[in-house]
Amino acid sequence: MVGERVVVKWLTPPVPLPHPTPDIFAHLVDSGFNDTAPPYAALTGVLxxxxxxxxxxxxxLPEARDGWEWxxxxxxxxxxxxxxxxxxxxxxxxxxxxxxxxxxxxAPGDAADRANGALAEALELTGGDDGAWLASKAQVMRQELAALRNGIRTPLIRIHGDLHVGQILRWRDGYAVIDFDGNPTVAGADLHQPAARDVAQLTTSLDHVAQVAIKRRSTPPDHATAWASRARQALLTAYRARLAARNRPDLLDESLIRPFEVEQECRELIYxxxxxxxxxxxxxxxxxxxYGAEKHKENIA
Structure with missing residues (x-):
């Protein structure tokens, strides 16, 4: 931070151009989207x-706190x-x-292959009791991912790519989304994907917030998980209403949210x-x- 006026984010190491962020910043400015830290400049050099x-x-942004706090x-x-x-x-x-x-x-990749690959990698990397439990739920998880086999029929747009609550600042005058660098843990991710990809990552991050509250703040598990459910419903209701008001409800294919959420949890385990x-x-x-015992029985039935 420089004089509480600007923030300079140094990339270490420097990243070869082209890089997604400068172009996205320019496009957001041209589109009139202002709910982000105002972009001022990109410093480049030849190496x-x-x-x-x-x-x-x-x-x-004065008094800013990221979502893992607020x-x-x-x-x-x-x-x-x-x-x-x-x-x-x-x-x-x-x-x-x-x-x-x-x-x-x-060129869009195969969403089903990508998701099933994430599940396979999560199973391979997760050991101990957690790994054994995960393996016991692998089949029902594959059933939820199967929706992606039907193909993507919604518009593919340039997405944020790493949209979780940690990328949402609450500051003195409201909220701002930051960090358009893409997902650092996913190599070769498609730049254009369904909007549901971002939505699923954001909704699962609310579930992660609930787990943080349970572990670090001693919030009763039932209270935390009920909060996450209410929060996700309120978020999705407002999201749908905004798209409808702008005559673009087609941007969200809700059938993709759940399989993308399952894939995201696999990616969290890989991370x-x-x-x-x-x-x-x-x-x-x-x-x-x-996928608790009772829910697992219901899914199999």
Missing amino acids: QGRAHLLALITGY CVDEAVAGSTAFAGELGRLTADLHLALSTFPRSQQD AARHLPRWRYAPMGVLRTW
Whole structure:
């Protein structure tokens, strides 16, 4: 931070151009989307004969806290008043990104193969009792992923790609979405995907917030999971309403949300195994909530 006026984000190491963020920043400005830290500049340089992105400079947002702080406070308090605003913000983001030009080189991959690959990797990397439990639920998880075999029939738009509550700042004047660098744990992810991909990652992050509240703030599990359910419903209701008001309800295919959520939990397990082992409790807590013994019996029946 420089004088509480600007924030300079240095990329270490520098990243070869092209990089997604400068183009997305420019497009969001042109589209009139203002719910982000105002973009000021991108610092580039030539390293070993190739142009690289060195740093991004954005406006400073006073009193900003990320969602792993403020949203956990909301879970502890049992408040979901924030969720409607997040749904509105996400819809406005997708409306703006839906007009981002698509390159001829952007070729969508097979969503079903990608999701089943994530499940296979999660099973391989998750050991111990958690791994045994996960293996016992693999079949019902595959059943939920099967919806992706029907193909993608919704518009493919440029998505955020790593949209979770940690990317949503609450600051003095409202909320702002940040960090358009894409998902650092997914190599070669398609730039254009269904809006449901972002929506699913955001809704599962509410479930992760509930798990954080349980583990770190001693919130009763039933209270935390009930809060997550109410928050996700309020978010989705506001998201749908905003798209409808802008005559773009076609951007969301709700049949994709659940399989993308299942895939996201697999990716959280992969991330935990490869980068942050202590995080495993969160996706495992979510999966155990979804696929407890009684729920598993209902799904099989």
